Amino acid sequence: MYILELYRRVYEELLAVPVVPGTKTENEKFAGGKYTTSVEGYIPATGRGIQGATSHHLGQNFSKMFQISVENPEGKDKPKVFANQTSWGISTRSIGVMVMIHSDNKGLVIPPKVSQFQVVVIPVGVTAKTSKEEKENIYESCKSLEKQLKEAGIRTTSDYRENYSPGWKFSNWELKGLPVRLELGPKDIANGSVLAVRRDNGAKVSIKLSEIETKLPELLDDIQKSLFLAAKKKFDTHRVIVDEWKDFVHVLNQKNVILAPWCGVPECEDNIKKESARKDDGEEFEVDEKAPSMGAKSLCTPFEQPKLKPGQKCVLCDKPAVNYTLFGRSY
Ligand SMILES: [Zn+2]
Known part of the structure; x- marks a missing residue:
């Protein structure tokens, strides 16, 4: 345990x-x-x-x-x-x-706590018209920001490649799933701020450079929490209590896993698997090519249990239920 x-x-x-x-x-x-x-x-x-x-x-x-x-x-003299x-x-x-x-259609989304790098610094606003001096100023500001973040214990990388546009770099780091990218250009430098863009929801927020050491860890914490809560909401809404067999396969086909009252008898579990294998019953569902007709098997009997009603029977057979067990198609 x-x-x-x-x-x-x-x-x-x-x-x-x-x-x-x-x-x-x-x-x-x-x-x-x-x-x-x-x-x-x-x-x-x-x-x-x-x-x-x-x-x-x-x-x-x-x-x-x-x-x-x-x-x-009980003692050395005992066997x-x-x-x-x-x-x-x-x-x-x-x-x-x-x-x-x-992850989403743009690529990976890595939670800040396990991401190799949590932040990437990318210089922006360099054009053909930018003078050598201005350009050097942008790169120096990026490097000093990078150093400041690393010293604050934030896992930071940067992208100074000159043969790629900022837009290309944005997509590239999105693909890799880095939690935050920091865009730093002439306007930001003049304002004493930097633009932070979240990987998880694309939200942009301007952060004062003087506050970056406290604001950025807060932002990373918020991303970590948001990712967990979004995933938890999906799991919670797709973990459905089903007491009667007539609802079981239909609910399963709606991309749910099922908490069902169950008798605990191994043969009954085999029957649940057989009876819930997809049949051509005309019901519309999205075909999962890797498991088109897989039956539901038990995932676990959760420690946290819904209360069984008095006299509650097993979802499939006539025996009394002994607990709620989680069933689903699985990997
Ligand atoms: Zn049963």
Whole structure:
């Protein structure tokens, strides 16, 4: 549970990706282990769930097999006991999840906390008419701003390539997903300010150079929060409670994952998968080419549970529900 919480924080606090922590069902747990916990994410573009990371309680099954024993905590004179083992992992798929959740048609959108560079300084306003002196002044101002930002602990880069126009550079850095670009030209220098442009929503704000060391970190914090909240809103609105089977497939086809009351019986989970595989029922939906007819499987049984109604039955079979479990098409 300790490691799972670290994984939740990696996703939510660094990658700005909301996740639902919970327990895996018997079908989906680490085979041979006692139980498996996971954090589950959601990809809005496809409406599919994705397992973010797992943490397993293996119990003593494997330590018995491999004869891994420890001193008995009740005393050295007592027989040795088999070790309780854990196993946990988070992988490079976390980067893929982050890319799929935040990026747009212009390219990557990288949250400030994990972006290699948080800011790029780009000189603007240099034309064929600009004198050598003026040009040097612009470049010197950019370099001094860059130095100031680096000293303030902001991960900063710059783009002084002369064979590309500012517009080309803007698109290029948007493609790479840098959180903020700073445009500095003759007018800005005269005003003692710089124009900051956000990657996430394109908003432009003029910042006084004298205040840049406090205003820019605030802006980066705001971008980090906005990315998380936008993704959370999508996940929250597409995590739908469905109590009756008649609504299940329809809701699933609307790019949702489903919280359903469930009996916890492994065969019932197999049936949910079979029954929710896409059939040609004439319903219009956007075809996900990689998973055109995939059925829903359980993602996890969330720790945070909606309250079961008294006498609530399983969403599919007639057995009593034991909890709400999250189902969805998934990666
Ligand atoms: Zn059931």
